[in-house]
Amino acid sequence: MTMAVVAGRAYPLGLSNVDTDQIIGSDWLKTISKVGLGEGAFAALRDNGVTVFDDERYKGSEILVAGANFGCGSSREHAAWAIVDTGIRVVIAPSFSDIFSSNAFKNGILTAVVDEAAISPLMAVASADGEDGLLKVDLIDQIIETPDGQRRPFNIDPFRRECLIEGLDEIALTRTEDPAISAHEARVSLVEPWLAGAV
């Protein structure tokens, strides 16, 4: 799947430190599949008073606006699978946990890092009714456009940006570097033979 522009309504979540247990509870980690986890997405938030995911106005949104440190906690890629399964393709926040943003990217989700100060105006737009509530996330120009004409830049790792735009297969890409990997292994078995085999 490739990405250039994602536009439309956004879930105005806004909370900081949304951990992966809140994105998908551990009872969903026993699946051996990657699909169907949307049903359990954000259950811990929904059970504790967060209404945006059940609000008709936002149903089917492809964008989520959140506070700092989104996706903190566990490395469970199930969190990314759950988010993909709900149809969300872009999460906008001031910061993301390292592991979550990596998992998100591997599943075609853009984690757009914006200034902390941008969250409150973006929340205001996302919460507005009708056309005033539309966001446009442009991955080519790394800009988020709002109906009031504001254009806000966001950050993303350049390699991830390229992969999202081009839809690259990372394992296939790495396998083209096999000679370099084998050379590294040969070097290690000479210099640090204790690392060259454990079991």
Add this chain to the structure above:
Amino acid sequence: MTPRTLYEKIWDAHVVSSRDDGSSLIYIDRHLVHEVSSAQAFEGLRKAGLPVRRTDLTLAMPDHNVPTTPRVDAAGNLIPIVDPASAIQLAALESNVAEFGVPFFTATSPEQGIVHVVGPEQGFTLPGCTLVCGDSHTAAHGALGALAFGIGTTEVEHVLATQTLRMARSRSMEIRVEGKLGHGVSSKDVILAVIGRIGVGGGIGHVIEYRGSVFDAMSIEERLTVANMSIEAGARAGLFAPDETTFAYLKGRPMAPRGEQWEHAVARWRELRSDEGAVFDKSITIDACEIAPSVTWGTNPEQVVSIDGAAPRLEDFADEGRRAAVARALDYMGIAPGQAMIDVEVDHVFIGSCTNSRIEDLRAAARVLEGRHLSPRIQSAIVVPGSGLVKRMAEAEGLDRIFTDAGFEWREPGCSACLGMNPDVIPPLGRCASTSNRNFVGRQGPDARTHLMSPAMAAAAGLAGHLADVRAYIGEPA
């Protein structure tokens, strides 16, 4: 040569190739695999027709889902797993490791345990190596000077297929704790203090190096507790420079180098420290005497306070967003603003998890419990050793008897009540004194309330039936 940090040295030694966009292909020396984050990765290999590139650098075992009740009956037969989803996932791991030829400790083998307890214990984890696992608490292995971090399932597949990961270099953060820890203050209190100081997002994008006199004086098991929770501060990894304590710990472990190779390895490992003048992107210093035995009051690990302290008052927070977040956390926890921590009654005690289930943890808890009994308030109390080897060592020392005499259940190794994925869950509104690493909403079970603390503090809470100061139970310092 420009002075380099320990992190930079390990990173540089593992770069296979670099791209202009700042990403590098990094070689992975060690890969731990468990049932929860691997099934979809093996399925990906199967679909692509790829083998596991280096089975000899990979080690698998079940830990998250396995029940901690007995695994074989009196006749020696395997007791079936009751939960069908767990049974399927555990069976998938067994068939995947057999199909792909990955070394495996079964649920009944004496070496089985939590991956982050077993890796160091077996000498699978070595200084200067890169180590990954589909689990965020992989950061623990940094205690031995390994660059270790958690990854997702797609990355697990990438490592299985290529023994590499593509990533950008992190920034570096130095955390120093200087001075001498007070009586009854444990390594768990130290890492909770660090997280309380920098916050759960304070380490994002960074690899932490723990330095200074307090960390230098710690045993490897204490360092494992600290490094383990690096992720709770948002850091990618946490590192300790390997030293004599590290070498003494590793010597003779089953998978550690031996003989002449051991001597060569140690000589090399001595170079694994940040150079004089190396620059960290961030530096934090904490005075050891500011750290007290602590407990969390809220729903993330930065929401922590010393045991003689109290929950925050809402008016202490000027920022509306933060005030609302604190109010939500207190409401979930069923704690009043300003409530004294020692007035919080506890119904469950959990001693275990990859943070605190090693032999020194069990000894510390047993020291508090010896000759005493749990409060009648306590509805459940379990001790879950981190591995089969820890369990047997504890039994040889008679610790199991101290626990059972005090009213605890003595269990089989696994992740247990840390994460609510196996039968060990805390019931709704139950309140648990827990030695685990996360007090998130619903972490130990739907609507369960978790207070994080050290093993000795959890033991004290069990005796008192409320959060309690361990210093009242262990006498004066010698």
